[in-house]
Amino acid sequence: EAKKNGRNKYVFFHQTLYESRLKRIELEGDLRRAVANSELQLHYQPQVNVQTGELSGAEALARWHHPKLGEVSPQDFIPLAEDTGLIIPLGNGLIYEACRSQRQFLDWNLPPVPLSVNVSVIQLMDERIVDEFRTNLARFHLDPSLIWLEVTESISAAHFDTIKNCLEKIRQIGVKVSIDDFGTGHSSLSYLKSFPVDVLKIDRSFIDTIHESEENQAIVRSIFEMAKGLKLTVIAEGIETSAQLAWIRHEQMIYGQGYYFSRPLSAENYRDYVHHNHFLNT
Numbered sequence: 001e002a003k004k005n006g007r008n009k010y011v012f013f014h015q016t017l018y019e020s021r022l023k024r025i026e027l028e029g030d031l032r033r034a035v036a037n038s039e040l041q042l043h044y045q046p047q048v049n050v051q052t053g054e055l056s057g058a059e060a061l062a063r064w065h066h067p068k069l070g071e072v073s074p075q076d077f078i079p080l081a082e083d084t085g086l087i088i089p090l091g092n093g094l095i096y097e098a099c100r101s102q103r104q105f106l107d108w109n110l111p112p113v114p115l116s117v118n119v120s121v122i123q124l125m126d127e128r129i130v131d132e133f134r135t136n137l138a139r140f141h142l143d144p145s146l147i148w149l150e151v152t153e154s155i156s157a158a159h160f161d162t163i164k165n166c167l168e169k170i171r172q173i174g175v176k177v178s179i180d181d182f183g184t185g186h187s188s189l190s191y192l193k194s195f196p197v198d199v200l201k202i203d204r205s206f207i208d209t210i211h212e213s214e215e216n217q218a219i220v221r222s223i224f225e226m227a228k229g230l231k232l233t234v235i236a237e238g239i240e241t242s243a244q245l246a247w248i249r250h251e252q253m254i255y256g257q258g259y260y261f262s263r264p265l266s267a268e269n270y271r272d273y274v275h276h277n278h279f280l281n282t
């Protein structure tokens with residue numbers, strides 16, 4: 001009986017592996033077509049000054065509606081795009097799209113707050129991304145301070161200088177650089193001192209249990225203190241509850257983002273949200 005079970009497991013395992021590989025190849029082809037046909041979209045999540053309740057910015061997040069599978073998470077298709085090189089055309093398309101949306105938001109008379117676009121470290125290995133920002137800012141007549149770039153902390157030492165150079169050039173245009181998911185990677189203080197960065201986004205894993213974990217409170221407080229010393233802006237990610245918000249406010253932090261305020265929204269829903277919540281009455 002045990003032997004039989006063991007064999008079944010073995011067969012099952014192989015089928016799953018085979019199927020998942022097949023699915024991945026299929027998905028890669030679909031993503032390639034989606035990128036070529038500009039089928040990827042952006043949604044926008046409001047960022048808020050938690051002290052005043054005012055809208056302070058928004059983050060653009062990629063969305064892919066697959067014709068058969070429905071919504072595919074960026075946590076699945078971004079890594080796929082990174083592995084296959086598709087991240088370059090995909091990422092360029094999203095920089096265009098973010099600038100186009102920002103122009104649309106200004107034309108809708110929304111408050112002129114920065115829109116952050118996520119980029120992968122792979123995009124920062126090639127300096128041509130600097131021109132993607134420059135060209136699209138000009139194309140849509142945008143003040144460069146209205147587009148920010150977000151990149152995660154996971155930058156390997158091997159590519160540190162390449163990425164640093166690239167970010168420096170992007171900052172010279174006037175685009176601000178945020179370190180995303182801060183606290184989860186391997187940054188050291190010296191890294192931050194020498195890195196071209198303006199904003200730290202505290203990872204939501206720290207905010208999740210902020211009211212019950214003294215360790216997380218200590219971590220968030222010290223990130224905030226350090227950021228003050230380095231004159232960096234801090235954004236708390238993943239605020240979901242009023243208790244979390246209360247803690248953030250009590251610590252005198254200024255900027256926050258999370259489901260408590262809003263999930264990421266389509267452009268039209270974002271417009272309506274901001275119109276009805278210019279001051280968000282926190």
Ligand code: C2E
Pocket residue numbers: 045060061062063073074075078094117118119120150180181204237238239240257258259260264
């Ligand atoms: P991220 O850049 O850290 O984005 C924040 C993620 O957390 C988003 O998930 C957002 O919907 C989610 N989130 C925001 N507030 C809350 C909250 O209060 N609670 C919880 N549980 N989640 C919250 P999303 O849109 O699924 O994106 C996942 C990740 O995929 C992003 O993490 C980012 O690393 C990547 N990604 C998304 N769009 C792009 C893109 O255009 N380019 C690149 N390179 N990566 C992207």
Ligand code: MG
Pocket residue numbers: 059118150180
């Ligand atoms: Mg982000």
Ligand code: MG
Pocket residue numbers: 180181201203237
């Ligand atoms: Mg993040």
Ligand code: MG
Pocket residue numbers: 180181
């Ligand atoms: Mg993330």
